[in-house]
Amino acid sequence: MPSFVLYLIHTLFPHDVRRPTELGADFLIIMSGVIIVYYLTKQKKWRYLWDEWLTTVDHKKIGIMYLIAAIAMLFRGGVDALMLRTNLALPTTPVISASEYNEVFTTHGTIMIFFMAMPLIFALWNVAVPLMIGARDVAFPRLNAMSFWLFAFGALLLNISFVIGGSPNAGWTAYPPYTGVAFNPGPGENYFFLSLLIAGMGTTMTGINFLVTTLRMRAPGMTLMKMPMFVWTTLTTAALILFAFPPLTVALAMSLFDRLFGSSFFTLTHGGMPMMYVNLFWLFGHPEVYIVVLPAFGVFSEVVATYSRKALFGYSAMVLSVLAIMFLSYGTWVHHFFTMGAGPAVNAFFGLSTMLIAIPTGVKIFNWIFTMWGGRIQLTTAMLYQIAFIPTFVIGGATGILLATVPADYQLHNTYFLVAHFHNVLIGGVLFGLLSGTYYWWPKMFGHKLDERQGKWAFWLYFIGFWVTFGPQYLLGLEGMTRRMYTYPLGFGWHELNVISTVGAFIMGAGFVVMVYNVLYSLKYGERDLTGDPWDGRTLEWALPSPAPEYNFARIPVVTARDAWWDMKQKGQTLANSLSSHDISTLEMPKNTPVPFLLGLSFFVVGFGMTFEWWIIVAIGAIGVVASLLYSAFDYDEHKHINADVIRRTESALGRLQG
Amino acid sequence: MSVPVAKEEMEQHLPLEFADEKESIKITGFWMFLVTDVMIFGSLFSSYAVYRTSVAQGPSAYQLFSFGPVILETVLLLTSSFTIGLSIYSMRRQNKQATIAWLIVTLLLGAGFVISEVHDFVGYVAAGATWHQSAFLSAFFILVGTHGAHVTFGILWATTLLIQLIRRGFTPVTTRKLFTFSLYWHFLDIVWIFIFTFVYLNGKIV
Known part of the structure; x- marks a missing residue:
């Protein structure tokens, strides 16, 4: 050989x-x-796959691709979680070794945050936001496709690490000096930094895209204070992404340069400072917490109003509190490392700024409750997630306040109390919110409802499983069990609580299985949505047929009220009843392009080559990147036209055009 | 109140790239991109501020920098910021030849800047001041190097613009592209003023 x-x-x-x-x-x-x-x-189906999906720039299809990717990643991250929990239930006979355990908790965290929560948010944005604001697409459809493919290939790069070359093993935060090449040789950490750099570029582009979409693409009459709450959270989240992701990019790039090109940013020698990484990382990391939770807040604001059949209580207070959270979230990053020892004054400042965030969040909680108050509540699956979210998130928030108390944090830092806290807000807040949104907008995406009975089964398994898993972890934290240990001696009184926690994790796993079955079952047997408005909704996306036609709105609606579609229904109007044949004109729509896919693929090749420091492969990928960019610079053929007759036929077939 | 008429009237006075709705939205998007770039440089500047004194066994800022090439680079880049302004001014007056000529001058000045900076860097490395030496040098090279990489990318980008301008003349798309390029170029100029002040001047004083 x-x-x-x-x-x-x-x-x-x-x-x-x-x-x-x-x-x-x-x-x-x-x-x-x-x-x-x-x-x-x-x-x-190859041709179909290429024409309809891989080269598409349609926000609705991109949203569906994000959704599929997010569910696949939820599976991967969930399997990781079950491996971790299994090990901790069997401290005397660990099923995976210490080094494997390090790899598994690293990929679990990284995948759940960057490759599950983020794409699920982008899925809902793509599916709902342009429809909610009465637009035909996002501001930059091609950029949107590039964002998706950069995310997808970034995710692929991280996911192949465990079968090719070896996984990263320094936690999702990847603190130096352990990520330095002196302590951690091999390709694992290279995979981590490169995949996040590639996916991070895509995320930054998504932030720009949706900020401009919400600012510039709204239907006439939809002033800022008439925007649906979900669109407000999209705007603030996009702004957070703009300011939060660049520090992450810098921190990741510096770490990568330390590893590959011998710079001395975070090394222990030559004046490097590992704590500088920690500061840069959390300068991103804390806003990131709000990047993932604000969209969930937005979903709940829509869901609670729809299923209570009432307008959202305290809309302006909701807007103000979202903006307050956006600004405050930049002033709290040091609370992730009080134990750095920056001194009492600094720690007190960041402890207080952290507690301050509880105020706008509390305002939101009360407003959701008051929206339900006196409403006619329908207990659908989406609404169940909303109702479960409120107490769960309040407890998660309260334990966050405990952690923000500096002296207490010195005891609780890096214990299972912390692990339980952030899972409490990330699962109880983010995951419940995004699943609620998925059940809510599913008919709009696919034209059929998800089966409610199975959906509720999945909900109860998740909800009960969640508390069985993380309730005991608070106690374990108080008893001194630290995070990221693959085994522990018997006799500390940790074993029983760990076993209960593991049982809970498997209940959640069962919830996932039921949810996937629910999706597959409903594809075939789910109740078809023929009206386009299965929930008696309030916002503009429900004015359209499900799924919406390629061009969304045959004629852009004029908005006069906050819950635009509800207002139209009260006045006996629909999008169709004033639409006549001559209102429809030929539309200019973005044209499919292979460039985003090829750009993502090229970046993947660059990333793979750099991981193994094979510079010829890097050069090949770089040529692909440059060629993709040059091609799109000289490509003036960006648009296609949908003929007015085609639109008239489509609208007639949907029963939305008289005469 | 007839809003549409007022809007049309306004559009007649707007430059080509703002009159077209799609292109105008792209300009908004470019401003948002610049926000992210401000944050990139912000992170790099703050790292430099932290690492400024971490010279380890390597040279300090005072020992390393010399003003001659830095002044030359400053003059070249500031002048190029003026000439890109002249290029946009000519574009607004529909003077294609002057637009192209000033763009070429801008690119040549930019290229002069990059050549001088690369020459500087090669000199530092030859003298043993590599970024492995100290965290200070790492932070210096990544901050000034990222700016230099931006200028280099700008030159390549503007070269493709030049070809499009010659081929297509002034259309909403080409004018928008040139306008966003000028925003980018002015932005790099402003970043350089900060580098000149906080890296080179400050390094020489202390």
Whole structure:
């Protein structure tokens, strides 16, 4: 065998990716790959896949692709979580080793935050925001596709790490000096930094895109204070992304340069300062918490109004509190490392600024409750998530206040109390919110409801599983169990609580299985949505048929009230009843393009090459990047026209055009 | 109140790139991109501020910098910011040849800046002041290097614009592209003023 083949095998498949779990995963990946390729070839679907999905710039399809990716990543992150929990239930006979445990908690955190929560948010933005504001697409449809493909290839790069070359193992925060090449050789951390850099570019572009979309693309009459609350949270979240992701990019790039090019930013020698990374990371990391939770708040504001059949209580106070959270979230980052020892004055400042955020958040909680007050509440799956969210998030928030108390934090720092706290807000707030939104907007995406009975089963499994998992972890934290330990001695009184916690994790796993079954079942048997307004909704997306036609609105509506569609229904209007044939004109719509896909692929090649420091591969990828950019610079053929007759036929077929 | 008429009237006085709704939205988007770039440089400046004295065994700012090339680079870049302004001024007066000529002058000045800076960097490295030496040098090279990379990218970008301008003349798309390029170029100029003040001047005083 030639020596370079041996070198390749040694580099790509070192010893720690040849363990039984990895070989099993290899087998599953290859098998499912073969099945997908066989299916696509047999059904002659390659052309369809390329034309309708891989090159699309339609925000509705991009939203669906984000959704599929997010659910796949929820599976991966969830399996990681079950592996961690299984180990902790069996402290005397660990099923995975310490080094494997490090890798698994690293990918669990990274995937859940960057590759599950973020895309699920972007899925809901893409699906709902342009429809809610009465627009035909986002501000920059091609950029939107680029964002998606950069995210998707970034996610792919991180996900292949555990079967090719080895996973990152320094936690989702990747603190130096442990990420330095002196302590952590091998490709794992390179994968981490590069995949987040690539996906982060996509996220930044999404932020720009949706900020401009909400600022400039609203239907006539929709002033800022008439925007649906979900659109307000989109605007503030996009602004947070703009200011939060650049410090992350800088921190990741510096770490990568330390590893690959010998710079001395975070090293222990040559004057490097690891704490500088920690500051830069949390300068991103704390706003990131609000980047993921504000969209969930937005979903709840829509869901609670719709299913209580009442306008949102205290709209202006809601807007003000979202803006207050946006500004305050930049002044709290040091509370992630009080134990750095910046001194009492600094710590007191950041402790207080953290507690201050509880005020606008509290305002929002009360407003949701008052919206339900006196309303005619329908207990749908989406509404159940909303109702479960309120007490869960209040408890998560209250334990956050405990952690913000500096002296207490010195005790609780990096214990399971912290782990329980952030899962409490991330699952009880973010995941519940995004799942609520998924059930709420599912008919708009696919034209059918998700089965409610199964949905409620999944909900109860998640909700009960959540508390069984994380309730005991608060106690474990108070008893001194620290995070990120793969085993522990018996006799500390930790074992029973850990077993309960693990049982809870498996209940949540069962919830996921039911949810996936729910999706598959409803594809075939779910109640079809023929009206476009299955929930008796309030905002403009429900004025359209489900799923909306490619151009969304045959004629852009004029908005006169806050809950625009509800107001129209009260006046006996629909989008269709004033629409006549000559109102419809030929529309200019963005045209499909392969450039975003190819750009993402090129960045993937660059990232893969850099991970293994194979510079020829990097050069090949870089040529692809430059070629993609040059091609789009000289491409003036960005638009296609949808003929007025085609639109008239479509609208007639939907029963929305008289005469 | 007839809002649409007022809007039309306004559009007649607007430059080409603002009169077209789609292109005008892209200009808004470019401003948002500049916000992210401000944050990138903000992070790099704050890192430099923290690392300024972490010279380890390497040279300090005072020992390393010399004013000659820095003054030259400053003059070149500030002048190029003026000439890109002249280019936009000519674009507004529909003078294609002057627009292109001033754009070419801008690019040449920018190229002069990059050449001088690369020459500087090569000199530092040859003298043993690599970024491995100290955190100060790491922070210096990444801050000034990121700015230099931006200028280099700008030159390549404007070269593609030049070809589009020659081929297509002034359309809403080409004028928007040139306008956003000028925003980018002025932005880099402002960043350089901060680099000149906080890195080079400050380094020489203390």
